[in-house]
Amino acid sequence: MSRPPIARTVPRTxxxxxxxxxxxxxxxxxxxxxxxxxxxxxxRLALAPSSVTEMVKKLAAAGFVDHRPYSAIRLTAEGERRALATLRRHRLIETWLVEVHGYGWDEVHDEAEVLEHALSDRLLDSIDAQLGRPTRDPHGDLIPAADGTFHRPDAVRLDEAPAGTSGRVVRISDRDPDALRVLDQLGISLDEPVRVSDELIEAAGTALVRRSGSEVIISPAVASAVWLEVDSLPA
Incomplete structure (x- = not known):
């Protein structure tokens, strides 16, 4: 049974x-x-476009983003540094909730959204040490080190991988908890060696062959949440 997200008890600043x-x-x-x-x-933020426009102007004035009207938004070096610090907090908390407190990987995002703003740096470092300084969270997303460094594997999204591609699962997006639950039911997890079947089933989705030799069919929506580090491509 999924746990309800905890109530926000710390005022949002x-x-x-x-x-x-x-x-x-x-x-x-x-x-x-x-x-x-x-x-x-x-x-992504579930906010009115007008609210986002005003905040982006403030972020640009503060030196966190580069943005001109009607163009995309890009982080500055300072904006990226601060984003990575927040992601480090969020992903360490998700890992802590799964490994220490028994949460499922589909249950931790909302909890971490609250706690990432509430925990002190000292407590966060203690959690990091307790977990053995992990480099990725339960979904395979990278946990930057305290100095902001990380190593990202070369990966391709499963729904974009050609038939015959072999590799291992290195990341599963946590944007859709239902997709995580489906993958749980299918027994697909991080580091799973898989191969995209030579016979894609267009109407049903992506056919995936696992290490055991069994084949499962994953819908396009679920396949789009999975990233593979490729071992070999079809000839």
Missing amino acids: TADAVDDYLKTIYQFTEWQPEPITPSQLAE
């Missing part, structure tokens, strides 16, 4: 809002190269 914006802008380009537009940012 302007700094919290800035961190949420910068984190969302960074995440949009984390696994693909196209920068985010104001309308996409408004959709």
